[in-house]
Amino acid sequence: MFDLSRAFAEEQDQKDTLKNYKNQFYFPQRNGKDAIYFCGNSLGLQARNVQQAVMQELEDWQQCAVEGYWGARNPWLYYQQYCSRPMMEIVGASQEELTVMNTLTVNLHLMMMSFYKPTKERFKILMEAGAFPSDQYAVETQVKLHGLDPATAIIEVAPREGEFLIREEDIFQIIDQESSSLALILLGGINYYTGQLFNMQSITKAAHRAGAVVGFDLAHVVGNVPVKLHDWEVDFAVWCSYKYLNGGPGAVGGAFIHERHARDRNRPRLGGWWGNEETIRFKMEKGFEPKDRAEGWQISTAQVFNMVALKASLELFESAGMAALRDKSIQLTNYLEFLLKHIENIKFEIITPKNCKERGAQLSLLFHDRGKEIQQKMTEAGIIVDWREPGVIRISPAPLYNSYGDVFHFYEIIANIA
Known part of the structure; x- marks a missing residue:
């Protein structure tokens, strides 16, 4: 169903019927680029139509x-x-x-x-x-x-x-x-x-x-x-x-x-x-x-x-519809879980339920050591995630404005953290 290639993420984004909603939001800037924002479970992004409203x-x-x-x-x-x-x-x-x-x-x-x-x-x-x-x-x-x-x-x-x-x-x-x-x-x-x-x-x-x-x-x-x-x-x-x-x-x-x-x-x-x-x-x-x-x-x-x-x-x-958003959310989170299982350089465990029907758009990664250091390296690499004591990084790809490419880029970065 999933594979480890960038081409797979690009193909899924092309087929995504909700892909244009990403353009309806402002993203924080990191290193001159849009940050990869996986923190919608703490604070959602600003929609572009807000200013006019x-x-x-x-x-x-x-x-x-x-x-x-x-x-x-x-x-x-x-x-x-x-x-x-x-x-x-x-x-x-x-x-x-x-x-x-x-x-x-x-x-x-x-x-x-x-x-x-x-x-x-x-x-x-x-x-x-x-x-x-x-x-x-x-x-x-x-x-x-x-x-x-x-x-x-x-x-x-x-x-x-x-x-x-x-x-x-x-x-x-x-x-x-x-x-x-x-x-x-x-x-x-x-x-x-x-x-x-x-x-x-x-x-x-x-x-x-x-x-x-x-x-x-x-x-x-x-x-x-x-x-x-x-x-x-x-x-x-x-x-x-x-x-x-x-x-x-x-x-x-x-x-x-x-x-x-x-x-x-x-x-x-x-x-x-x-x-x-x-x-x-x-x-x-x-x-x-x-x-x-x-x-x-x-x-x-x-x-x-x-x-x-x-x-x-x-x-x-209203335009996107909750059913479509939920379907995409499940796919994004399943894809994220698939990629995380191929990480070998750092040790963590996913403490969120494995059954996608028993979770939302979030995976919680428990680090028994170096968790805060790894979260800081993610931040420096342009990925915004959420840290919770004593050792959990919460990753939340929101279907309205996150993509398969975002998830894959996250995987590339975390896979190369020393």
């Missing part, structure tokens, strides 16, 4: 001032919907189940305020050991907010001794054992460190059988792996948009609330003006009446300048 909003602000809320080219009153509409295909949900607001951890706190309702008997939260620190901090402080002890209220599922990946059967075993005490299961859809993609559908079914609520942090999933949050009956999910979605540094986050919850105006939440029912919003009266959809969790006015880059990038996602 920002200029449009600046022009409308200049010419319309406050009337831009209804008279701008993209009226600001509805700006979050310009991003939630194209998100429907990406996360498998209706627009009524989606909202674009705040940032990931803020949204996680807001969702936990609504969905984590501990009782004396049912108060525990199951999460993965080694979850991204912000998730750990959010869960720890939410537990404390309810007067509970994190040591007893938080259960962590970890890889078995000597392994790097969490076994699905171990998740199910804990759910069964703690079925009477579990209030919430909160997992990253993809573990940021290993790149392991969890079976969210089966976990959701198991959680609901146990009477628990289930939510996912999709920071490394959205724009990477297509999901079907509505069909899988996930209760809620949150994500950022600065990674695979290319929304820009610190870009606006998003949230999914399943329609059975989103339509429930009585579900507790923190209220704000922008989450209030639009037909009565400008009456300026007491009494919060939330919208009967996910936007009912919005607190503040849409952050136009923090959404505009995401809006521009999502136009490319």
Whole structure:
């Protein structure tokens, strides 16, 4: 299927139906050339259409001032919907189940305020050991907010001794054992460190059988792996948009609330003006009446300048389609794995699942020595990858703007590192 020649990479790039999207992005420069950028799992590249999109909003602000809320080219009153509409295909949900607001951890706190309702008997939260620190901090402080002890209220599922990946059967075993005490299961859809993609559908079914609520942090999933949050009956999910979605540094986050919850105006939440029912919003009266959809969790006015880059990038996602992006992503990552297996000069192991259906656009390479030195040599050679302590280099070829040639060039460089 694959071979070690440059000609093979060139041939695949010629056949790639998504090849022209690479030209829609700016690349950092290294040694007078475009860098090979395999760091979209930390921060996506800037799409070339972003500058004009920002200029449009600046022009409308200049010419319309406050009337831009209804008279701008993209009226600001509805700006979050310009991003939630194209998100429907990406996360498998209706627009009524989606909202674009705040940032990931803020949204996680807001969702936990609504969905984590501990009782004396049912108060525990199951999460993965080694979850991204912000998730750990959010869960720890939410537990404390309810007067509970994190040591007893938080259960962590970890890889078995000597392994790097969490076994699905171990998740199910804990759910069964703690079925009477579990209030919430909160997992990253993809573990940021290993790149392991969890079976969210089966976990959701198991959680609901146990009477628990289930939510996912999709920071490394959205724009990477297509999901079907509505069909899988996930209760809620949150994500950022600065990674695979290319929304820009610190870009606006998003949230999914399943329609059975989103339509429930009585579900507790923190209220704000922008989450209030639009037909009565400008009456300026007491009494919060939330919208009967996910936007009912919005607190503040849409952050136009923090959404505009995401809006521009999502136009490319709509054009390319998630199915095609996923197909290319699998091929790129399989090709990368094939090439890495032919590296003999340096020692590492791939700790990401071998099954391409159990991972996204990332391979994590564990170096037991010289890892930081090797990452620095990659940087000097014009390849931007991500380093995570204690010894992992994360390589993430994003299908929108990476090519087979990029992957092959990476192989050539790493194969010649002394």
